[in-house]
Amino acid sequence: MHNLQIRQLISKTFFGMVCLFSFLSALPLVLILGYLLAKGVSALNWQFFCRMPQPLGEAGGGIANALLGSALLLAVAFALAVPLGLSLGIYLAENKKSRLADCARLAVEILQGVPSIVVGLVIYTWLVLPLKTFSALSGGAALALLMLPVIVRSTEETLRLIPLELKEAALALGVPYYRTILRVIVPSGLSGIVTGVLLSLARVAGETAPLLFTAFGNPFLSWRLDRPIESVPHLIFYYATSPYAEWHRLAWGASFVLVLSVLCLNLAAKFLTRRWRVQF
Amino acid sequence: MDILTIQNLCVSFLENTVVRNVSMNIEEKKVTAVMGPSGCGKTTVLRAVNRLHELSSHARVTGKVILGGADLYALDAILVRRKIGMVFQRPNPFPTMGIYDNVVAGYLLNGLKLNKPEMDNLVEESLRAAALWDEVKDSLRKRGAWLSGGQQQRLCIARALAMHPEILLLDEPTSALDPKAAASIEELIVQLKKTVTIMLVTHNIAQASRVSDFTAFMYLGELVEFGASEKMFTTPQDKRTEEYLTGKFG
Secondary structure, eight states, X not given: OHHHHHHHHHHHHHHHHHHHHHHHHHHHHHHHHHHHHHHHGGGOSHHHHHSOOOOTTOOOOOOHHHHHHHHHHHHHHHHHHHHHHHHHHHHHHHOSSOHHHXXXXXHHHHHHHSOHHHHHHHHIIIIIHHHTSOOHHHHXXXXXXXXXXXXXXXXXXXXXXXXXXXXXXXXXXXXXXHHHIIIIIHHHTHHHHHHHHHHHHHHHHTOOHHHHTTTBOOSSOOOXXXXXXXXXXXXXXXXXXXXXXXXXXXXXXHHHHHHHHHHHHHXXXXXXXXXXXXXX | OEEEEEEEEEEEETTEEEEEEEEEEEETTSEEEEEOSTTXXXXXHHHHHTTGGGGSTTEEEEEEEEETTEEGGXXXXXXXXXXXXXXXXXXXXXXXXXXXHHHXXXXXXXXXXXXXXXXXXXXXXXXXXXXXXXXXXXXXXSBGGGSOHHHHHHHHHHHHHTTOOSEEEEESTTTTSOHHHHHHHHHHHHHHTTTSEEXXXXXXXXXXXXXXXXXXXXXXXXEEEEEEHHHHHHSOSSHHHHHHHTTSOO
16 A cells, blocks of 8 residues: 555656656747747837838838848748759658668768758858859858758658558559659648748748858848848847847847747648648 | 450569469450469469559569550550559548549549540549449549548549559459448449459459459469359369368468
8 A cells, every 4th residue: 555655656756747847848938939029029110121220320220131131042942942852852752772862861861960050161162152252042052951951851751651552543543653753642742741841941040150151141132142141140140249229129129020930930830731631 | 255365474573483374364344353362472463464563673574464465565554554444452542632533533643635524424424333423423522531431442443444444453452341332342343344354353252253254263373273253163173272262271
């Protein structure tokens, strides 16, 4: 009887500990969000999104250049990483055991572990030096390199779960292999693939390090892919390290917007996984 | 009349020979059952007929499969598969498509153009042939996964029939279904032989005897006996066939 009570006590203590630590690990996010909300929301208004930064000493102004810049950088990264990542993911799912697949899988795993600052340096020597200018293109390329592993892994893992029977069904109807992949296999795994793409975007949206010597930053509004461009994380870094209170306020506002967008991307990914899931 | 001739068919995967020297003639608009215990190579024979075994890069085939005078191994595999439809063990409708699109999937996925009335007719005709029309005619846009297992399998049969195949291959089409659904598929098979030649793989002796005109008995990769079902089930020539039919092994 005594023994039983001790065991029940241990069991309850264990359960309590697990709950406590779960709560503790969720706490930082809540604190960060709360802090950003308190500090950042006051900077947000119509001007913040639509206006350019004002010269020092003048009140108001916004971060339109950084918002546009980040959108452009992400668009470039998306355009580069999605076709490459999807192709590799499909290849890996279709050829589980080939030599090339093993090498590619290993390469992707290692790429995932490469520090983002190193990716930035590499793109600097590959693109910035030959083109003789910092540019949105090289910034996008650096981000694409960071997105690639996430897209490849999620595509491969999603497509692997699709039953072989589905592929056989299409092939048995005389559908060529490439059409089977593009019109049966990929649509069946679409929710997983789109989720992977959204998560990879969320992952790189806040990256600063790879942009330092690729996109560089730009205090003016720019649309051009061959010119330096501002981005939200870079603006936060630049403004937060400055000595001016007005710039600090903008940096808090920008941080809030950045975290909110990443959160939205993650929530969208979660929603899509649930909504588009295909029943086999 | 023979529509399909299999001559000295051997299939091996790496070192492992799964089918040895199988020869048989398949008569037009009859049901030919291929039965035998698990692992005897019956499914492999079937998959060699529409060349689906080629999905495995280790598969090697020797011998001939002749359809209407043409050696299937000299043709393009894609054309072969459009002439020879197949239904699998587990129902596998395309999960991203509705019932309507599933039936005409062979056309949609191949990019073959059909106009709307043609397509509507084809869907109705195929679903009627697969005895599914009355059950689904009001819900053609719903997903295939919404149907019961037996209905899904009939949908797969309709999908194969829509391509107007010369031969329909059925690979244990009832083994994943409950007895009632299985009975309705068997009934359907008997109906279908009026219009199409059927090759049925089954490990179910009773099923082979109920629906087939001819039966092939395979054991350990070899064709033991092949002939009219009536004769085989009453007076088997080979001792192994007799033992299998009386339940001594398998």
